[in-house]
Amino acid sequence: MKNGLLLLCALCLFIAGYPQDIDSPAPLLSPPEYPAAVVPESELNLPVQVDLAPFFALANKKVDTLFTSPRFPNDWVQQGCDTRYKYSFRRGPLQFSLKNTTLDIAFTGYYKIIGSTRACVNGKAVTPWTPACQCGVDEGERKVKVGFTIAISMLTNYTIKMQVTRKEPEPVDKCAVCFWGQDITPVIMDALKKELDGSKADLEKSYGRVDLKPHFQTLWNQLNAPYNINNMGWLQINPQKIRINSIQAAGSQLQINVGLAAKPVVRFEKPATAIAPVPHISNFSRNRGFQVYADLVMNYDSLSRILTSQIAGKEFTFSKAFIKKRFIFLECKLLGSRDNRLVMQVKFTGSNDGTFYVTGKPLYYADTKTLQVADVDFDIQSRNALLKTADWLFSKKITGEIEKMARYDLNQLLSTARTNMNQQLNRQFMKGISGSGSVRDIRVAGIFPQSGWLAVRAYCDGDFSLKVAALNL
Structure with a gap:
């Protein structure tokens, strides 16, 4: 019995020590x-550039290069009984200058005039017309400085408003015709103003208001689209609101500094593109x-x-x-x-x-x-x-x-x-x-x-x- 117990203990120890999984x-x-x-x-700074070169090209087309008296050079413009004249005015190249939100358009004009006079009593001629006298023909055309000022602003519906103001013409050379040495420069300037006012009306009609909302809607859609970031997933800007911080100009570019409120996220999985209308420009804290x-x-x-x-x-x-x-x-x-x-x-x-x-x-x-x-x-x-x-x-x-x-x-x-x-x-x-x-x-x-x-x-x-x-x- 004693040997059996020893054998049993040894067997237990063997089993306990036997390695098993x-x-x-x-x-x-x-x-x-x-x-x-x-x-x-978050707030993202969004400088948006608006190219004004097409506007400059249009202005060159809309502002006539030649102004003349009616049916020049055959017909005369007659003021009263004793004076008649006819003139031609051509403009030089337009020069554009941008400063902040003001656009200046300036050019030099060149004009010439032909005129004659006669004696009148009680509104009736008593002598024939004198031989025609000229100014700016043989001695070279007379010069005048002309221009427009355009104030640029942006409305909350993404419309750029351009308010055109005609500058007063500044004659560089005066024009004194031979009859009595009369200075008829003011007469020419008044006629020129009427022509320039017509050009001003054409500019305001074509570009007085420019709707940029379709462009901003496209931009808004692009910012809502997901972009792949290497090794990190997909970035989505998630724009929320838009604010105009400032409008500046440089060269032919109008720079609109936009403040964009957004909730950008980076996700592992590619998110769907969000479709939403671009909101009106608003104010919000920076x-x-x-x-x-x-x-x-x-x-x-x-x-x-x-x-x-x-x-x-x-x-x-x-x-x-x-x-x-x-x-x-x-x-x-x-x-x-x-x-x-x-x-x-x-x-x-x-x-x-x-x-x-x-x-x-x-x-x-x-x-x-x-x-x-x-x-x-x-x-x-x-x-x-x-x-x-x-x-x-x-x-x-x-x-x-x-x-x-x-x-x-x-x-x-x-x-x-x-x-x-x-x-x-x-x-x-x-x-x-x-x-x-x-x-x-x-x-x-x-x-x-x-x-x-x-x-x-x-x-x-x-x-x-x-x-x-x-x-x-």
């Missing part, structure tokens, strides 16, 4: 929760720069490789019923999320080979920019399975080592994201629309475990401008 069932992963970010309203949420991706495979490289080979020794148990980490792999906790698969060797699963809570520490998987504990299914086969594995040493090693420095991730965003902000988004800006600050706003990756939501702020190439009138 320990595999606990994998936990069911939860559907990923991915809350939408409450995007703050915000400095832009704020945007960008969701960065950390793949579980790369995170698992980092963790495994740090923990593989770590060994612990435990005692169970006077038997030494060795535990050696082989691999630690991140799988996904369950109830907003990261699920990790742990493969081990030693006294036994096997697999179990633990969960942990992803936490971010802003002071060190570190992601830590904290509160690591055995998954409930692994716990139940190990209670039946290998309860000796329940040790704070194991979960503590995983928690110690499951630490990730996000400095490089955020720095790379900042570099990528700066590169993507300073480029041409589409023909005629190019961006310019920089990210001042980027910081983590949330960690969201997904099915195949860990989403790191970054909050960025900086400055950004969109330059729109010239819109033709």
Whole structure:
């Protein structure tokens, strides 16, 4: 009997020490929760250039190059009984000058006049007409400075209003005809004013109001479209409101500085293009720069490789019923999320080979920019399975080592994201629309475990401008 008991004890010790595989069932992963970010309203600076060259060309066409008295040179203009004349006026090239919202159109005019006189009594001629006298014919044409002033404004419905004012002609050379040495320059200037007033009316009729709303609607649609950002997803500007900050001029370009209230976001999946009518120009408070949420991706495979490289080979020794148990980490792999906790698969060797699963809570520490998987504990299914086969594995040493090693420095991730965003902000988004800006600050706003990756939501702020190439009138 004594020998039988010894044999039974030896058999138990043999069975207890015999290595056997320990595999606990994998936990069911939860559907990923991915809350939408409450995007703050940002302000983007949007310099829009309006090309005035077509207007300049039209002005050259609308302002006549030649003014003459009726049916010149055959017929006369007669004022009263004693004087008659006929004239010709031609203009030089138009010169355009833009300053703020005022456009000056100036040119030099060249004129000549032929006239004669006779004696009259009580409105009746008593002598024949004298031989015709000339001014600006043999000695060269007389000069006069002429111009228009155009005040430019923009209405809330995207209509550019141009109010044209004729300047008073300024004669450079006076014209004294031979009969009595009479200065008839004022007579010529009055006739010229009537001709210029006709040109002014033509300009206001053609370009007094220019509707830019179709152009702004096209621009609005383009800003609502998603744009691919390399390695980061899809950027959507999401414009909300428009304000006119200022109107300036340079060369032939009218620059309208538009303040754009927007809610830009970066998404993993390509969003649908939003269709909305462009709102009227409004007033709203100014915000400095832009704020945007960008969701960065950390793949579980790369995170698992980092963790495994740090923990593989770590060994612990435990005692169970006077038997030494060795535990050696082989691999630690991140799988996904369950109830907003990261699920990790742990493969081990030693006294036994096997697999179990633990969960942990992803936490971010802003002071060190570190992601830590904290509160690591055995998954409930692994716990139940190990209670039946290998309860000796329940040790704070194991979960503590995983928690110690499951630490990730996000400095490089955020720095790379900042570099990528700066590169993507300073480029041409589409023909005629190019961006310019920089990210001042980027910081983590949330960690969201997904099915195949860990989403790191970054909050960025900086400055950004969109330059729109010239819109033709």
